Structure formats: structure tokens, C-alpha cells
Amino acid sequence: MTDTRIDEKPTAEQIMAWLDTVPDPEIPVISLVDLGVIRGIEWQGDTLVVKITPTYSGCPATSIIGIDIETALRDRGIEKLRLEQQLAPAWTTDWMSEKGRAALEEYGIAPPQPAGGPKRCPHCGGEDLERLSQFGSTPCKAQWRCRDCLEPFDYFKCI
Amino acid sequence: MADVDKDKLVQFLLRMGDNTLILGHRVSEWCGHSPVLEEDIALANTALDLIGQTQMWLGYAAEVQDEGKSADDLAFLRDVWDFRNLLLVELPNGDFGRTLMRQFLFDAWASVMLGRLIRSSDERIAAIAAKAGKEVAYHVERSAGTVVGLGDGTEESHDRMQAALDYLWPYVGEMFESDETDAALAAAKIAPDPSSLRTDYDALVNKVLAEATLDIPAGKFGHKGGRTGRMHTEHLGHLLATMQYLPRAYPGAEW
Numbered sequence: 269m270t271d272t273r274i275d276e277k278p279t280a281e282q283i284m285a286w287l288d289t290v291p292d293p294e295i296p297v298i299s300l301v302d303l304g305v306i307r308g309i310e311w312q313g314d315t316l317v318v319k320i321t322p323t324y325s326g327c328p329a330t331s332i333i334g335i336d337i338e339t340a341l342r343d344r345g346i347e348k349l350r351l352e353q354q355l356a357p358a359w360t361t362d363w364m365s366e367k368g369r370a371a372l373e374e375y376g377i378a379p380p381q382p383a384g385g386p387k388r389c390p391h392c393g394g395e396d397l398e399r400l401s402q403f404g405s406t407p408c409k410a411q412w413r414c415r416d417c418l419e420p421f422d423y424f425k426c427i
Numbered sequence: 428m429a430d431v432d433k434d435k436l437v438q439f440l441l442r443m444g445d446n447t448l449i450l451g452h453r454v455s456e457w458c459g460h461s462p463v464l465e466e467d468i469a470l471a472n473t474a475l476d477l478i479g480q481t482q483m484w485l486g487y488a489a490e491v492q493d494e495g496k497s498a499d500d501l502a503f504l505r506d507v508w509d510f511r512n513l514l515l516v517e518l519p520n521g522d523f524g525r526t527l528m529r530q531f532l533f534d535a536w537a538s539v540m541l542g543r544l545i546r547s548s549d550e551r552i553a554a555i556a557a558k559a560g561k562e563v564a565y566h567v568e569r570s571a572g573t574v575v576g577l578g579d580g581t582e583e584s585h586d587r588m589q590a591a592l593d594y595l596w597p598y599v600g601e602m603f604e605s606d607e608t609d610a611a612l613a614a615a616k617i618a619p620d621p622s623s624l625r626t627d628y629d630a631l632v633n634k635v636l637a638e639a640t641l642d643i644p645a646g647k648f649g650h651k652g653g654r655t656g657r658m659h660t661e662h663l664g665h666l667l668a669t670m671q672y673l674p675r676a677y678p679g680a681e682w
Binding site: 322324325326327328355356357358359400401402403404405407411425427 | 465466468469472473475476477478479480482483550551553554555557558559561562565568569
């Protein structure tokens with residue numbers, strides 16, 4: 269059996285690449301890196317400190333995200349690991365990656381827009397849209413409907 | 428931590444966290460009972476945000492207190508007399524209209540308060556306010572819109588919203604009461620004096636209620652005693668009996 273432990277500390281870039289393979293627990297088509305919740309990675313001695321910020325303060329996924337990060341990094345051989353919650357600056361959808369936005373739309377969730385509403389229907393691309401509810405199936409989403417194809421869809425709220 | 432008497436800072440944090448905890452619990456009582464599915468989801472989401480904010484406020488309160496307690500201990504193992512929430516938030520839900528009127532009256536205050544707390548000399552409070560403020564901006568948009576929709580709706584919905592406002596308005600004044608705790612926090616630039624929020628609050632509330640074709644009651648009488656802990660309504664004990672049952676019956680239980 270080969271020893272999978274690492275002798276040299278992986279770089280922050282390497283760790284971000286690993287975390288980019290960890291899916292968001294509620295919206296598995298985007299990664300935690302895409303979501304913008306990983307706010308910092310640094311080595312303090314031989315301990316890796318990962319700073320994460322919650323999306324919505326009461327989002328139940330926050331604790332799962334912590335567990336998923338720990339699992340992913342331990343699987344890569346990182347044994348000394350500490351997660352720190354970072355509150356400020358508060359999370360914003362501006363931190364969502366372009367890759368993440370495209371993946372959301374492909375999945376059927378309209379990505380956040382600064383204008384405050386979806387740009388187009390993620391199903392048919394129609395632009396005649398109406399809001400059904402300011403809230404949706406998770407704290408980060410609202411319900412909209414396309415008047416062209418008449419399909420309802422989730423919109424990732426812009427905050 | 429900012430430069431102020433520790434007990435007074437804890438008092439302030441309990442006042443903030445108990446408001447969101449008790450209102451969050453009240454709103455969660457609607458889960459599965461709302462008039463339509465979208466409203467059920469909206470109320471549950473609002474309750475979730477409020478409970479999340481509670482974890483930040485009571486978590487900080489427990490740290491400052493430094494007695495080895497957690498946010499959960501403060502939420503579940505205190506009795507009525509130790510709660511510091513406004514009386515407004517512990518009132519029973521009533522009908523959907525009254526719940527949304529109460530939400531609007533609270534959201535309007537929270538949006539003004541958090542807007543000031545963003546500039547708190549206490550960095551942790553400023554960070555919590557920035558985080559919670561984003562959520563509250565969303566809450567007040569919805570609750571204001573619903574108050575207008577129902578107030579300026581049918582004769583039935585208008586009458587119910589006016590009745591809700593008549594019932595709840597005497598509980599609004601407590602938000603702007605000041606005591607020596609408030610004076611100490613204001614002097615240390617940690618939190619604004621509550622009375623200084625009234626002008627902004629009235630501007631927002633008057634505008635929305637006028638659009639909702641609702642009349643603010645003329646009477647000056649105000650119920651108070653929640654935020655000082657002097658006297659809660661009979662309703663808080665019943666709420667706590669439900670909310671605290673599990674951790675009290677099964678001490679140390681974990682999810």
C-alpha cells in the first residue's frame with residue numbers, strides 16, 4: 269500500500285482547485301468556489317486555515333458546507349485543518365464565478381443580475397417574465413415564470 | 428470588543444437577538460398553514476433568516492458574557508423574565524394580514540436600526556448588521572408590498588389590515604424607548620439611541636401605510652416592558668413552552 273500522505277504543503281491554488289470539485293450541497297451543479305463562500309486559505313504553521321462565509325445567515329447548508337470542505341481536504345491528506353467563519357465583508361452574489369453563473373443557467377436556475385430580476389428564461393431564453401414569489405425553495409432563490417414558454421423557474425437572488 | 432460595561436453590552440445583544448428569535452419562532456408557526464404555497468415558503472424563509480440572525484446576536488452575547496454558554500443555551504434555557512424582546516414580536520400571529528402587518532412594523536424598524544449599526548464602533552456588531560441588513564432589506568420590500576396589496580385591496584382585506592394596525596400600533600412606541608443601557612451604548616458609539624430612529628421610521632411607515640390606504644390610530648397609549656424585561660405579555664410563556672420543550676425535556680440533545 270502506498271503512503272498517500274503529502275510531504276510538502278499544497279499551495280493555496282492547489283487547495284482552491286480541490287475545493288472547486290466540492291459541490292454546493294443544495295445546488296450541486298456549482299462548486300463551493302463558484303459560490304464565492306471560500307474567502308481565504310492560509311497555512312498557519314502546519315495547520316491549514318480555511319475561511320468561509322455564510323450565504324444567508326440562517327441557511328442550513330452552511331454547516332454541511334463545513335463538513336464537505338473538511339471531508340474533501342482530509343481525503344487529500346490534509347490532517348491539520350481549521351475552518352473559520354468570516355462575517356465581514358458580507359457575502360454577495362458578485363462573488364459568484366462566471367463558470368458558476370453559466371452552470372446555474374444550464375441547470376435551469378437563472379443567475380443573479382444586478383438589475384434585481386432574471387435576464388431571461390433559463391429554459392427557452394424568453395424575456396417576458398413575471399415574478400411569482402420573492403422567495404423560493406432555498407433562502408438564496410426566488411420563483412419566477414416565463415410568459416413565453418409558461419414554465420416556472422428559480423432565480424438566484426442578487427444580494 | 429468596544430469600550431462599554433460588559434453587562435450593558437450583553438443587554439443590548441440580548442435585545443437584538445431576542446427580537447429575531449421570538450419573531451422568527453412566531454413566523455415559523457405559519458409553516459404548512461399559509462393561504463398559498465408561495466406565502467408559506469416566503470414566511471418560512473423569513474423565519475429562517477431571523478433565526479440565522481439570532482445565532483449571530485446571541486452567539487456574540489454568549490461570548491461577551493463569558494460564562495461558558497452558547498447561543499442555544501441563551502435561546503432555550505432562559506425563562507420569560509430574562510427575555511429582552513419587544514412585546515410586538517411575541518404577540519400571537521392572528522390572521523395572515525396581522526402577521527404581515529407585524530412583520531412590516533418590525534422590518535421597518537430593523538432596516539433603520541441595522542442601517543445605523545453598520546457604523547458601530549464595535550466591529551463585530553457592524554459585521555452582523557451588514558450581514559443581517561441585506562436580508563432585512565429583502566424582508567421589508569416584501570412585507571411593505573403585502574401591506575399595500577392587502578390594505579389597498581378588497582373591502583374585506585382592507586378592514587382586516589386596518590384592524591391589524593389598530594391592534595399592533597400601541598406596541599410600536601416601545602421600539603424607541605431609551606434607558607441607561609441605551610445611553611451607555613450611544614456614548615460609546617456602539618448603537619444609536621433608539622429615540623433617534625423615530626424620524627426615519629415614521630417617514631418609511633407613513634409612506635407605506637398611506638399607499639395602503641390605512642390610517643394610523645390617533646391614541647398615544649403604548650405598551651412596553653419587553654425590552655427592559657419588566658413585564659412581558661402572557662403570550663411569551665406559551666411560546667417558550669413550545670420552543671424550549673425539547674432541550675428542556677432532553678437536556679444535551681443534539682440534532
